[in-house]
Amino acid sequence: MAPEQMAEGPEGGRAETPPRPLDAIDQDILQMLRSDGRASIRSVAERVHVSRANAYARINRLIEDGVILGFGARVNHERAGKGAAAYITLKIVQNSWRTVREQLRALPEVAHIALVSGDFDVLLLVHTPDNRNLRDLVLTRLQSIPEVLSTRTLLVFEEEDVEPEG
Template structure:
């Protein structure tokens, strides 16, 4: 399944099949090392390679696994400024706003949330000047965005499993 289809899951597919302990173990292994070979996964969960391959494909088809990615040190990758930006948006405009936010350079995570604001956006930019430009000229120019608040990230800790 192409990554675009995995990321575009809009709830139109049937729910994922229930996971058993082997499926959960496979997910844990792949979270720690998305490049783990089928052979390695099969050995670690004590199933055949064919069984491991079929299970991983089922997890992908069911949308449980949405894709594979690399954990990146943003600062070392030239993205020295990171921020969480909270947005208040016009009621019922989530889908339109999400589409526009996904196009922003440096947008890393977008979530519709409850509470004092509607959207939480994580961005990574080259520096504070680029962050300022992103917030003031791109995000605040989206018609459905009523207000923003920017929370600078001073330090991050990746809680994902170590490779």
């Protein structure tokens, strides 16, 4: 994190500065970039009715402020050879979240990791080539993590990313 994004916290430590409020133009820019991450500065500027310099500055500020984390491709997992998907819940040893998270990040099948409240501690979204690979992921690799106490697998029959209307 850049030094200008940090402020003195309690007891002399560093803390993040509070997020800047986003105005309607920033919201429109975010919606447009979520729909088309490859949109040119010119098309963004035209769509939100600002100059190209203003659009460029706003996008850079959104990146610097950590609002925009990056740009990427939306993938059809089935066409990419990862036709089996599942949500997997994990119960983990208390206070082991950071350790478990690092081990989960190393698994290429994992698309999303969330620490949650409720009957389980962690929710994963995974994509594998088939059910045999899914079984291996759950029974061999996830359950071999010492801090994982139990797992539950929910097969995904169909999925769709919800994109903003553009």
